[in-house]
Amino acid sequence: MKIAILGGTGDQGFGLALRLAKKYEIIIGSRKREKAEESAENIKKILSSKGIPYRDVVGMENRDASQEGDIVILSVPYQHTLSTIKDLKEELKGKIVVSIGVPLAGVIGDKPTRVVLPPQGSVAQMVQEYLKDSKVVSAFQNVSAKVLECIDEPVDCDILVCGDDEESKRKVIEVVNSIEGCRGIDCGGLEMSRYVEQITPLLIGLNIKYKLKGSGIRITGLRR
Amino acid sequence: MKIAILGGTGDQGFGLALRLAKKYEIIIGSRKREKAEESAENIKKILSSKGIPYRDVVGMENRDASQEGDIVILSVPYQHTLSTIKDLKEELKGKIVVSIGVPLAGVIGDKPTRVVLPPQGSVAQMVQEYLKDSKVVSAFQNVSAKVLECIDEPVDCDILVCGDDEESKRKVIEVVNSIEGCRGIDCGGLEMSRYVEQITPLLIGLNIKYKLKGSGIRITGLRR
Numbered sequence: 001m002k003i004a005i006l007g008g009t010g011d012q013g014f015g016l017a018l019r020l021a022k023k024y025e026i027i028i029g030s031r032k033r034e035k036a037e038e039s040a041e042n043i044k045k046i047l048s049s050k051g052i053p054y055r056d057v058v059g060m061e062n063r064d065a066s067q068e069g070d071i072v073i074l075s076v077p078y079q080h081t082l083s084t085i086k087d088l089k090e091e092l093k094g095k096i097v098v099s100i101g102v103p104l105a106g107v108i109g110d111k112p113t114r115v116v117l118p119p120q121g122s123v124a125q126m127v128q129e130y131l132k133d134s135k136v137v138s139a140f141q142n143v144s145a146k147v148l149e150c151i152d153e154p155v156d157c158d159i160l161v162c163g164d165d166e167e168s169k170r171k172v173i174e175v176v177n178s179i180e181g182c183r184g185i186d187c188g189g190l191e192m193s194r195y196v197e198q199i200t201p202l203l204i205g206l207n208i209k210y211k212l213k214g215s216g217i218r219i220t221g222l223r224r
Numbered sequence: 225m226k227i228a229i230l231g232g233t234g235d236q237g238f239g240l241a242l243r244l245a246k247k248y249e250i251i252i253g254s255r256k257r258e259k260a261e262e263s264a265e266n267i268k269k270i271l272s273s274k275g276i277p278y279r280d281v282v283g284m285e286n287r288d289a290s291q292e293g294d295i296v297i298l299s300v301p302y303q304h305t306l307s308t309i310k311d312l313k314e315e316l317k318g319k320i321v322v323s324i325g326v327p328l329a330g331v332i333g334d335k336p337t338r339v340v341l342p343p344q345g346s347v348a349q350m351v352q353e354y355l356k357d358s359k360v361v362s363a364f365q366n367v368s369a370k371v372l373e374c375i376d377e378p379v380d381c382d383i384l385v386c387g388d389d390e391e392s393k394r395k396v397i398e399v400v401n402s403i404e405g406c407r408g409i410d411c412g413g414l415e416m417s418r419y420v421e422q423i424t425p426l427l428i429g430l431n432i433k434y435k436l437k438g439s440g441i442r443i444t445g446l447r448r
Contacts, residue, residue, distance in 0.1 A: 156444040188429045195426040202419040220380040220440040
């Protein structure tokens with residue numbers, strides 16, 4: 001299975017690519033092909049230097065990446081999410097699109113410990129409104145890029161997964177669980193993503209306050 | 225130190241009283257004194273039957289409880305929060321008031337997996353707006369009443385504590401840490417409470433979906 005990561009040259013996308021390349025073919029997407037290819041080479045170099053086996057990592061323009069990927073992870077800044085996907089409706093038709101965005105208030109020049117919610121209530125629902133023919137699933141909002149990048153250590157974070165299409169959600173949870181230390185938890189429909197997205201400003205606040213590499217969360221009490 | 229729990233006859237307040245009675249003198253507050261006294265007797269009976277030593281537990285009308293408590297925990301339903309505190313401004317002046325409320329949408333007949341935020345952004349900030357002369361700290365929103373009630377088992381949940389007065393926050397964290405298995409985490413100012421409160425609908429969703437006694441959260445990555 002091929003996973004495309006649009007905006008995969010950014011921190012969060014790069015970290016996810018590093019972690020997912022062990023099990024999946026990765027396509028790094030970017031507005032510029034050269035940048036995407038450079039990032040793909042970089043990922044291969046890091047994994048090789050650590051002696052970590054990987055499938056394949058290639059770089060493409062966002063449009064080609066969207067076409068090629070079986071699952072497409074949207075790793076673009078909040079303010080560029082709509083402009084990116086509006087142009088890719090055809091390519092993303094019928095596909096699983098993973099929304100990992102958080103509506104941080106940095107977008108209006110305010111603090112990253114605050115959110116400015118989109119009118120749809122969450123980034124994930126905003127994406128679904130504009131990609132009516134895609135199956136949007138949200139995940140990975142609460143795991144820090146810095147933690148993902150430390151591939152020598154398992155990730156100590158649950159990944160809360162929301163979506164309205166059960167089969168797509170199941171597939172995304174499988175992808176999540178391929179990352180050592182991540183546990184995918186089905187948290188219900190896509191509308192629940194607003195609560196998941198709003199955990200992130202809290203974690204960012206803790207990271208700043210206690211100078212952490214990246215705090216995360218675990219859900220307790222899951223087994224009776 | 226005396227801890228008053230207004231609305232302490234309700235599930236969450238009752239559970240907190242059970243847990244806190246080991247270390248603190250507890251005053252159960254209620255609109256009706258008889259109900260409060262009955263609840264206090266009940267708590268003492270449960271603790272005695274389990275052989276758990278406790279300080280003292282008494283029942284009082286909310287007004288007297290507010291007067292007597294050094295720390296006052298507000299354990300009243302969302303929709304009765306303002307009507308309760310508007311009448312107790314004088315008694316609560318200068319005191320630490322702990323907001324544990326969550327703005328669940330049940331208040332308008334919608335699902336408990338949704339919130340209806342007050343105009344202030346969070347229940348805690350709403351309380352602070354109406355109690356200008358009290359030191360409002362928020363805590364205990366993410367721990368389930370059913371988990372608190374099982375006093376034979378430690379609680380497996382972090383308690384995220386928010387507040388603008390550092391000294392009051394420190395004292396509340398000390399109270400939190402007296403409960404076995406609870407870890408109080410300073411999450412910053414009172415405005416951060418909105419994100420903490422909105423974790424609860426997510427946990428309620430998990431409780432319903434997976435038929436749990438009560439899910440909770442842990443923050444990971446706190447030590448580098």
